[in-house]
Amino acid sequence: MPTTRASFRSGAVIVSKDEELTRSAMILQGMAARSYPIVGKPDHHVITAIHIAGDFLDLKGFALGHLRYRVISMGPTSVEFVAHDELKKVIEDFPDLAHLLWQTTATDAAIHEQWLVAAASLRSTAHLAHLICELYTRQNRIGAAQGGRLTLPILQRELAEILGYSPIHINRAVRDLRDRELVRWLGAEVEILDWDELSKLARFDPQYLNENNL
Amino acid sequence: MPTTRASFRSGAVIVSKDEELTRSAMILQGMAARSYPIVGKPDHHVITAIHIAGDFLDLKGFALGHLRYRVISMGPTSVEFVAHDELKKVIEDFPDLAHLLWQTTATDAAIHEQWLVAAASLRSTAHLAHLICELYTRQNRIGAAQGGRLTLPILQRELAEILGYSPIHINRAVRDLRDRELVRWLGAEVEILDWDELSKLARFDPQYLNENNL
DNA sequence: CGGCACTTTGAGAGTGGTCAAACGTCGTGG
DNA sequence: CCACGACGTTTGACCACTCTCAAAGTGCCG
Numbered sequence: 001m002p003t004t005r006a007s008f009r010s011g012a013v014i015v016s017k018d019e020e021l022t023r024s025a026m027i028l029q030g031m032a033a034r035s036y037p038i039v040g041k042p043d044h045h046v047i048t049a050i051h052i053a054g055d056f057l058d059l060k061g062f063a064l065g066h067l068r069y070r071v072i073s074m075g076p077t078s079v080e081f082v083a084h085d086e087l088k089k090v091i092e093d094f095p096d097l098a099h100l101l102w103q104t105t106a107t108d109a110a111i112h113e114q115w116l117v118a119a120a121s122l123r124s125t126a127h128l129a130h131l132i133c134e135l136y137t138r139q140n141r142i143g144a145a146q147g148g149r150l151t152l153p154i155l156q157r158e159l160a161e162i163l164g165y166s167p168i169h170i171n172r173a174v175r176d177l178r179d180r181e182l183v184r185w186l187g188a189e190v191e192i193l194d195w196d197e198l199s200k201l202a203r204f205d206p207q208y209l210n211e212n213n214l
Numbered sequence: 215m216p217t218t219r220a221s222f223r224s225g226a227v228i229v230s231k232d233e234e235l236t237r238s239a240m241i242l243q244g245m246a247a248r249s250y251p252i253v254g255k256p257d258h259h260v261i262t263a264i265h266i267a268g269d270f271l272d273l274k275g276f277a278l279g280h281l282r283y284r285v286i287s288m289g290p291t292s293v294e295f296v297a298h299d300e301l302k303k304v305i306e307d308f309p310d311l312a313h314l315l316w317q318t319t320a321t322d323a324a325i326h327e328q329w330l331v332a333a334a335s336l337r338s339t340a341h342l343a344h345l346i347c348e349l350y351t352r353q354n355r356i357g358a359a360q361g362g363r364l365t366l367p368i369l370q371r372e373l374a375e376i377l378g379y380s381p382i383h384i385n386r387a388v389r390d391l392r393d394r395e396l397v398r399w400l401g402a403e404v405e406i407l408d409w410d411e412l413s414k415l416a417r418f419d420p421q422y423l424n425e426n427n428l
Numbered sequence: 429c430g431g432c433a434c435t436t437t438g439a440g441a442g443t444g445g446t447c448a449a450a451c452g453t454c455g456t457g458g
Numbered sequence: 459c460c461a462c463g464a465c466g467t468t469t470g471a472c473c474a475c476t477c478t479c480a481a482a483g484t485g486c487c488g
Binding site for chain 1: 282330333
């Protein structure tokens with residue numbers, strides 16, 4: 001299957017909102033964020049998904065034919081593009097692949113639902129803890145995180161856009177986790193000092209990150 | 215395709231959390247809610263999706279093989295079940311159907327993302343207004359709502375579980391919308407008195423409810 | 429008529445937002 | 459080597475929003 005590779009630096013736009021949807025992408029290295037603009041407020045965005053290596057970036061674009069969001073590179077990334085025409089051909093030849101991609105979309109949706117549950121039932125500190133637990137679990141599964149350390153090349157402003165708080169309040173949640181000696185911040189990395197306490201605080205249950213995606 | 219029909223009364227469990235996933239369901243009449251339990255707190259749930267006539271209830275169960283939520287009947291409903299084995303056969307014969315079901319899952323996910331955006335960017339009154347705008351648009355599209363009236367057979371406690379507030383605060387948001395003369399509550403129906411103001415308050419953009427889902 | 433469930437209201441407490449300023453840290457240029 | 463600016467982080471003060479607990483009001487049904 002013919003593909004195109006590209007690298008992006010931190011903050012670069014990997015998929016723009018209004019671009020023609022002729023291809024989809026998969027992350028090879030690094031992380032990316034799905035970012036929705038807020039209509040009445042320019043310069044204000046909401047991030048609804050975090051992608052790590054192995055994730056498809058805009059499968060929904062392939063299924064639906066349009067995209068309402070941008071995908072931003074978090075830290076440096078390398079990405080592989082596949083033309084939709086090629087993908088269509090391959091799916092016709094291998095119907096199981098279609099089911100696999102469908103599963104990927106469904107897993108994506110399961111994460112969105114879990115984020116909705118977290119937003120409705122957790123307070124800022126626990127909510128932040130939940131995000132850290134999820135990202136560690138996902139990174140650990142693909143071998144990108146071990147020994148309690150995960151990559152988080154992200155500004156506190158972006159954490160605020162993910163969790164729906166102000167940057168200032170995110171700062172307090174970060175400090176709260178630090179003061180409780182649950183995590184330690186090391187630049188673009190986070191070290192989890194007490195997984196049991198952290199996941200208990202976040203009421204984290206990894207079941208929603210089901211195993212069989214890809 | 216052999217199917218089974220069933221009717222449910224208000225509050226009945228249509229799909230339970232731990233039941234064996236041998237079939238999927240489609241709503242023929244009425245509305246249903248997808249409800250997640252909160253782990254540490256019994257009797258506390260979060261509703262992450264509302265289904266109306268024509269929607270599939272648990273396609274994700276078909277794609278992923280497990281379900282982490284229940285589906286509750288909101289008001290009386292009538293539902294059609296299809297065995298997964300049958301669905302598999304039909305999909306093999308008509309690959310376009312698989313694509314259609316995938317699209318349905320993707321549209322579902324788009325609604326979840328919009329709910330995340332709304333939760334992060336709207337306050338209680340505007341957030342409630344957004345839900346009303348969405349449900350009216352969806353019901354209107356299938357001919358179930360006209361003349362500014364939509365069906366909402368739902369308790370304020372359940373509105374709270376959808377939007378992530380306490381029932382008491384929902385009550386104040388309802389009163390707020392009423393005091394501004396934007397909507398009127400008529401039992402299980404809501405009449406929209408000023409669509410322009412309501413959708414402006416909610417920053418509602420129906421684009422995410424894309425047309426081509428079934 | 430009572431009981432029950434839901435809605436409405438009030439008061440106090442806690443959580444989160446906004447504004448403003450101070451504090452690193454890290455390049456760049458003098 | 460230091461000065462400077464840009465940018466992100468941290469802190470404080472005050473205000474707005476939402477939660478909790480409690481109690482009263484309303485409608486429905488037995």
